Amino acid sequence: MKAFQLQELGAPPALVETTAPAPAPGEVRLRVAACGLNFADLLMVKGTYQESPPLPFAPGMEMAGTVDALGEGVTHLSLGQRVVAFAGYGGLAEMAVVGADRCVPMPDAMPMDHAAAFIVAYGTSHLALTHRAALQPGETLVVTGAAGGVGLTAVELGAKMGAKVIAIARGADKLKVAQEAGAHHLIDAESEDIKGQLKALGGIDVAYDVVGGDLFDACFRAAKPQARIIVVGFAGGGVPQIKANHLLVKNISVIGYYWGGYLAFDAAPLTRSLTELLSMYEAGEIHPHISHHIPLENAAEGLDLLRSRRSTGKVVVTMAG
Template identity: 65%
Template sequence: MKAYRVESYDQPPRIAEVDTPAPGTGEVLIDIAACGLNFADLLMMKGQYQEKPPLPFTLGMEVAGTVRALGPETDGPAPGTRVALSGGAGGLAEAGVFAAARCVPLPDEMPFTDAAAFQVAYGTSHVGLAHRARLQPGETLLVLGAAGGVGLTAVEIGKLMGATVIACARGADKLAVCKSAGADHLIDSDTDDIRAAVKALGGADVVYDPVGGDQFNAALRAANPEARILVVGFASGEVPQVPANILLVKNLDVMGYYWGGYASFRPGVLADSLTTLLGWYRDGRIKPHVSHILPLERAHEAYDLLRSRKSTGKVVVTTDAGA
């Protein structure tokens, strides 16, 4: 089968022919139809992510497809079941072996491309805003990197939770996408003074930050007393240093947040969140925004869209099974 593999951190990934794996105990073999790309993949291919699969490995942490076979002593899901999962790696291939416990059966009405764009982005924003930051109706939510994969879902979910949403993104086209997702106010990070613009809107009660760097510093200073600042990632490449005196004077909370970590120490949080999110999807209250769908043979081009910030929402790669 074909797989998009990292063979060395010094060389770019490439399409390789590899043997189709066999599922072990507690595992399933999935015919992969679609894989959602994430910024974390760009770090993983350089060995810079907090999780480092042993080399060589197949990229792709967000998978949708059909169960082909079960491993020994594995009860389900049954072959033929349409499923999605967040598997850490292995998704950019024509097939893959994953833990059966991670598989989530898909609603009949959910296409594979939606399913591959769903779990990480919506899960990150929903658990972050509802469980970690405790966003309340009537509060003001500032979303940095608001047109990106997780940022856009934070805009959408924040609005569903009753917040006033300020979306910060680069350029008119990306801000238009944020507006369509429900943003009440728009800030152009290329041209606007983020700190001044947010303060002019009354400040922020919750900040959702997958960007870091200068934007974190601006948001920190535009936060209201007792605001909660959710540290989601560092797409800018700069990890900010937090001045503790500002936290003291304004009674601020800065919260570290890694969605994937809950799988090991509180998996029930993820399960409850996914139940809520799939219910919202069935009711038509949320819909993944997928700006680009490319075939597996163009995976390198798909990652270039993330790297160059040319995508909005999610980029999804499909195989022949998902075409």
């Protein structure tokens, strides 16, 4: 099979021919049709992600495909079944071995590319806004990195939950994408006095921050009493330093949030969230935004689209055949 693998840290991943893996007990092998790319894939390639797979490995946290082989003890999935999986890595390959408990049957009408673009982006935003932030109708939600993979779904879901959504993104084109997803107010990330603009809009109740750095600081300083700030990531490179006395005075909650971590310590909320999201998809209520489809042999180009912030929504890598 072909796989886009990282052989050693510090070297770029490359397309290689390798042996198709065999599933161990409790695992299945998937014939991968499509793989959704995420900012975490860039961190994994650099060796700076919170989880480090053994070398060599193929990046690609989420994938969609058909079950090709069953490991011992797997009874709830069948050969040829269409599934979407959150594997953590391995998706940038024609075949991938995945824990059977990480596979979710796809709706019959769901295309493979939609499935590959779905789990991480929608799952991250939905669980954050419902389970962690308890976003309420009428509250003001600000989303940083609002045209990116998870940011755009936070805009879409927040608007559907009845919040007033403020989208922060870089440039008119990205802000237009966020507006089409449901944002009520738009702020260019390169404009001056973002804190002042947020305060002029009445301040914020919930911040969904994937960028960190100065944008986190602006959201923090524009927070209303009892605001909740969800720390999703640091795509801007700057890890915020939080002044605890300001938390105290304004009764602000800063919430650390790692969606994938729920698989290790409490998978039930994550599973409920995905079930609800797939029902919303089947009802036509949510629609994955894919800005680029890239063939496997050009997977490096897909990662570069994320690195250079030239994509909106999701980049999906598709396999031949």
